[in-house]
Amino acid sequence: MTPETVCLPDGQTYTVSPVFGGVAFKSNDLTHGTHFPVGWNIALHTEEEKLVFEDGSTAPVNGEGHGEAAGRGDATAMDTTDDGSAPKRKKRVRPFSQPTRQNDTLFISSLSTPSSQEYGPPASPTRQIAMILWVSLYWYFHQREPSPHMSTEASHETPDSAKPMGEWRITIQRDGVLRGRNLIPKLERMGLLATQSTDVGTSLDDSDETWSHMFVSQRMFWQLPPNLFLFTLKPVKGSSPWPGLAASPNTSRPGSPAAQGPAAHFTPRAASPQLGVAKLYNDLPGAPIPTNLAAGVSTVHPITPFFSTSHLPTYYPPLTLQYTFTGNLRHPLRPKPPRMGELFYSRFLPSVGRYLSFRVASLSPEPVPYFGPLGPKPPDRPELTSLSDAQLLESWFAKPRVAAFWGKFTPEFLPNALQSNHSFPAIGLWDGVPFGYFEIYWVKEDILGKVLGGEAGDFDRGLHVMVGEEWARGRASEWMTSLVHWCFTTDMRTMNICLEPRIDNDRILKHLDESGFGRERQISFPHKQSWYVRLRRETWTGPLL
Structure with missing residues (x-):
C-alpha cells in the first residue's frame, strides 16, 4: 500500500x-x-x-477467497475440530x-x-x-x-x-x-x-x-x-485565520461567522470586502449563494452542503408524514427544495479526478458563483462560469442533440420549473463548471405517477436528465449514481428511483442499464412512448467512484 x-x-x-x-x-x-x-x-x-478437507483443498468458512492462495500470510493456525473425518478449521490473521x-x-x-x-x-x-x-x-x-x-x-x-x-x-x-x-x-x-x-x-x-x-x-x-457525521473543529476566540475578522463569540447564534483554516486543495477567488464575507457566512447554512458577490468573494473554506458556521453536522431530518391533496390525488406533503443557487450535493470522484456538484437552478441574470471544493486538475471550459443559468439553458437547447428530446427553449421554461410543487431544477457541475440540467421530482404527483397508478410509492423519486456540454458526455453513470445517492440519503423512505426516457434514446438507456436500472415495461404518454426504468434501494450498493 x-x-x-x-x-x-x-x-x-x-x-x-x-x-x-x-x-x-x-x-x-x-x-x-x-x-x-x-x-x-x-x-x-x-x-x-478456513476448512481443510481430506484431499488437502481448502475453503474459507465465511466465504472469502479461493483455494490455498486465499490463506497465505504470516499468522498462526489452530485446529478447532476433533473429528478426523470432518473438515478441519484453521484460523489465520494477516x-x-x-x-x-x-x-x-x-x-x-x-x-x-x-x-x-x-x-x-x-x-x-x-x-x-x-x-x-x-x-x-x-x-x-x-x-x-x-x-x-x-x-x-x-x-x-x-x-x-x-x-x-x-x-x-x-x-x-x-x-x-x-x-x-x-x-x-x-x-x-x-x-x-x-x-x-x-x-x-x-x-x-x-x-x-x-x-x-x-x-x-x-x-x-x-x-x-x-x-x-461530517463537521469541523471550531477555532478558539482570538485565533481566527481571517485577518481583521474575529472568531465567533460563544454566545453567537448558530449562523454566525466562524473560521476554518484554508484547505490546501481549494483555490479561492479574488479577495472581497470583509463585510460581504461576513454576511455570506451569517446566512449559511440554508441560504442561496448571493449573485451580487460574484465579482470576487474569497471564501476561507469551501462552501458545501456540509458547511456550518457553528461547526456542527448539518443533517436535517426529512419532513414528518402528513397528507395533502393535489386535485383528486392524495399524497404526502412535500418539503421545500433547497434555495435557488444552493449547492445540495458535492463529492469527489477519483475516477474523474474532479468534484461533482449539483445546485438548484437560479433566475438571477448574473452567473451563480461557485465556492465549493476543486479537484487537482484545471477545470474544463471555465468560461461557462460567466453565464447565467438562463443563458446556459438557451445555449444547450440550441444544440440539435438536445432539442431532439427537449424541444425548443422558451423564456418561461426555467420560471415554470422553479414554481413546480413536485419537482425542482438543478444544474450539474464538474469542479464548478456547469455541464447539464436535471429535474428531480416526486413520482406520485408527476404525470408518470398517473400512468403507474397504485404502483407509484409515496416517496419514489424521478429524474429528468440533460447533458448540455459535449466535453462532459461519457460520464453518465458517474452523475446518475450520484443523483441516486442524494435521493436515497435525503429521505430513507424513498425506495425507488424512476426514469421514463423515450424509447429511441438508446444512449441514455445504455447508461441506465450500466447504472443498475431495470427496464420494467414500455409506457405511453400523450407526447412520447417511453421505457419505464427503475432502480430499487434494495439492489443499490453505492454510487460510482
Missing part, C-alpha cells in the same frame, strides 16, 4: 499512509502551530478461518493488503487532536469518534472492491463464477478508542454500525458479546447521510 490522498465531500483532505499494524490518517487542512500531525491511526487486519469480502477487521487505535489553545474541543466527543470512523470507512469503501463470489463449505465443488454472492462488509472491533463506555451502542443508534444480534441481551453494560460483533457493509454505508 502506498500513501494516498482521500478527498472528503466537504472539501477536507487527508493523507492516508500505511503504518505498523494499520493505516494513519493525517489532516491536510487543520492548520496549527506544532509539527505533530493532526489525525488518527486505525488498526486494520484480515482474519481468515496484515491488511487489499480488501476482502468479509474478513477485514478495523478499530481506531489512537488519535491526535490540535492544541486546545488553537481549536476548541468538539461539542460531542462521540460525534468526533463517529466522524473519524466514518472517514476511515469512506476511505476503505473507496478501495478496489473484492470479488463478490463466496467460497463456502456448501459451494466447495461449485465453479468460482457460479459461487453465491455476498455483501462486502468489514468487522468493527471493540478495541482501542472504541472501548469507551457505551460508545459502540451510541454508534449503532446513529446507524453507523450494525449487528446480527438484535436481541436486548441480559448484560447490564456493553461489555458482553452482543456488542462485540459489529460490522458495516458497503450497502449500508452509502445509504448513510454524510452530513450526519
Whole structure:
C-alpha cells in the first residue's frame, strides 16, 4: 500500500499512509502551530478461518477467497475440530493488503487532536469518534472492491463464477478508542454500525458479546447521510485565520461567522470586502449563494452542503408524514427544495479526478458563483462560469442533440420549473463548471405517477436528465449514481428511483442499464412512448467512484 490522498465531500483532505499494524490518517487542512500531525491511526487486519478437507483443498468458512492462495500470510493456525473425518478449521490473521469480502477487521487505535489553545474541543466527543470512523470507512469503501463470489463449505465443488454472492462488509472491533463506555451502542443508534444480534441481551453494560460483533457493509454505508457525521473543529476566540475578522463569540447564534483554516486543495477567488464575507457566512447554512458577490468573494473554506458556521453536522431530518391533496390525488406533503443557487450535493470522484456538484437552478441574470471544493486538475471550459443559468439553458437547447428530446427553449421554461410543487431544477457541475440540467421530482404527483397508478410509492423519486456540454458526455453513470445517492440519503423512505426516457434514446438507456436500472415495461404518454426504468434501494450498493 502506498500513501494516498482521500478527498472528503466537504472539501477536507487527508493523507492516508500505511503504518505498523494499520493505516494513519493525517489532516491536510487543520492548520496549527506544532509539527505533530493532526489525525488518527486505525488498526486494520484480515482474519481468515478456513476448512481443510481430506484431499488437502481448502475453503474459507465465511466465504472469502479461493483455494490455498486465499490463506497465505504470516499468522498462526489452530485446529478447532476433533473429528478426523470432518473438515478441519484453521484460523489465520494477516496484515491488511487489499480488501476482502468479509474478513477485514478495523478499530481506531489512537488519535491526535490540535492544541486546545488553537481549536476548541468538539461539542460531542462521540460525534468526533463517529466522524473519524466514518472517514476511515469512506476511505476503505473507496478501495478496489473484492470479488463478490463466496467460497463456502456448501459451494466447495461449485465453479468460482457460479459461487453465491455476498455483501462486502468489514468487522468493527471493540478495541482501542472504541472501548469507551457505551460508545459502540451510541454508534449503532446513529446507524453507523450494525449487528446480527438484535436481541436486548441480559448484560447490564456493553461489555458482553452482543456488542462485540459489529460490522458495516458497503450497502449500508452509502445509504448513510454524510452530513450526519461530517463537521469541523471550531477555532478558539482570538485565533481566527481571517485577518481583521474575529472568531465567533460563544454566545453567537448558530449562523454566525466562524473560521476554518484554508484547505490546501481549494483555490479561492479574488479577495472581497470583509463585510460581504461576513454576511455570506451569517446566512449559511440554508441560504442561496448571493449573485451580487460574484465579482470576487474569497471564501476561507469551501462552501458545501456540509458547511456550518457553528461547526456542527448539518443533517436535517426529512419532513414528518402528513397528507395533502393535489386535485383528486392524495399524497404526502412535500418539503421545500433547497434555495435557488444552493449547492445540495458535492463529492469527489477519483475516477474523474474532479468534484461533482449539483445546485438548484437560479433566475438571477448574473452567473451563480461557485465556492465549493476543486479537484487537482484545471477545470474544463471555465468560461461557462460567466453565464447565467438562463443563458446556459438557451445555449444547450440550441444544440440539435438536445432539442431532439427537449424541444425548443422558451423564456418561461426555467420560471415554470422553479414554481413546480413536485419537482425542482438543478444544474450539474464538474469542479464548478456547469455541464447539464436535471429535474428531480416526486413520482406520485408527476404525470408518470398517473400512468403507474397504485404502483407509484409515496416517496419514489424521478429524474429528468440533460447533458448540455459535449466535453462532459461519457460520464453518465458517474452523475446518475450520484443523483441516486442524494435521493436515497435525503429521505430513507424513498425506495425507488424512476426514469421514463423515450424509447429511441438508446444512449441514455445504455447508461441506465450500466447504472443498475431495470427496464420494467414500455409506457405511453400523450407526447412520447417511453421505457419505464427503475432502480430499487434494495439492489443499490453505492454510487460510482
